[in-house]
Amino acid sequence: MDVSKNKGDIAGQKKQVVIVAMTRQMLLDFTGPADVFTNADRLLHGTGVNEGYDVKVVAPTYDRKVITSAGIDFNCRYCAMDVKTPIDTLIIAGDDHWELMAAELVPFYEWLSGINEHNTRRIGSVCAGAFALAKVGLLNGRKATTHWEMSEKLKAQYPSIEVHSNAFFIQDGPMYTSAGVSSGIDLSLALVEEDYGKEIAVRVARQMVFYLRRSGVQAQFGNLLPVYDTTNIGQKLKLWLDGRLHEPVDLSKIAEHFNMSVRNLTRVLQKHTGMPPAKFIEKLRVEKARAYLEDTDMSLERIAEYCGLGNLVTMRRIFLRQLAITPSDYRRAFRTSLKDTGDQDLYPV
Incomplete structure (x- = not known):
């Protein structure tokens, strides 16, 4: 040798x-x-x-x-x-x-x-x-x-x-x-x-x-979106969209909520987060899907639906683009500790 x-x-x-x-x-x-x-x-x-x-x-x-x-x-x-x-x-x-x-x-x-x-x-x-x-x-x-x-x-x-x-x-x-x-x-x-x-x-x-x-x-370990200051429009948009990610994106509805035009919303979001609305929302959807993959036994199809990622094929493509890993591989690597070890009774999650 x-x-x-x-x-x-x-x-x-x-x-x-x-x-x-x-x-x-x-x-x-x-x-x-x-x-x-x-x-x-x-x-x-x-x-x-x-x-x-x-x-x-x-x-x-x-x-x-x-x-x-x-x-x-x-x-x-x-x-x-x-x-x-x-x-x-x-x-x-x-x-x-x-x-x-x-x-x-x-x-x-x-x-x-x-x-x-x-x-x-x-x-x-x-x-x-x-x-x-x-x-x-x-x-x-x-x-x-x-x-x-x-x-x-x-x-x-x-x-x-x-x-x-x-x-x-x-x-x-x-x-x-x-x-x-x-x-x-x-x-x-x-x-x-x-x-x-x-x-x-x-x-x-x-x-x-x-x-x-x-x-x-x-990227698999970090947040796709940073923690913004409470006054940042990115943080406000995250909070408002959290319970609405299963719905189709309607920029005019979002802009109306923030008393802005669609053009102004796009400009302000780009300035304060460095990304346009579509990219921001996609990252937010992936973050939500990651939480479901880590902490629940929900099927991949239901996660895709709940997070507004369309179907399993679309979610897989988006995960590969954002995290360079498939949803199923992500779940295997990052699901909550002790989930499948047989030690749940000794160490309840």
């Missing part, structure tokens, strides 16, 4: 993986990738390979502390500024947008500004860690992703980045960005496969009881 995919590495030398724990909310942002690389290193050692990974989880501040909201505090052996280049793989794990700690993070961003493809082979991020990379210009002109809730914010703050909100992870040259939380595991497994081949990556995935490659896209 050829496990040495990276021919430029010095034989027997471990690859230095540095994971910066920027988040205090989602521990999996940094513990997930750390587990992938440390398990890969252990498995490689078991096969007689002297290479593998030297993994360091570091703090972004000089006090070397990561104080989490889960009641677990980490005293890291190193802070990021202790780490000298060259680095093999750098991963920025999360970013809670610490406005109140901006002064404490200045040295970290100065250090990150010195990171580039000449002294670091691969540079990546998990979840909102893309914002840290963007802040120092590492993602300028590149494709990137982040958690679905923050993709619009990343687009607005850094228009030079080509943001793909559906992907679990994206590579653009030496830059690797991943989506929300567990996507850091997806990315790390892909990096292990890139280094040492599929067999090792599969063994790590099995050890962690995780998929080597998850099917689908990030």
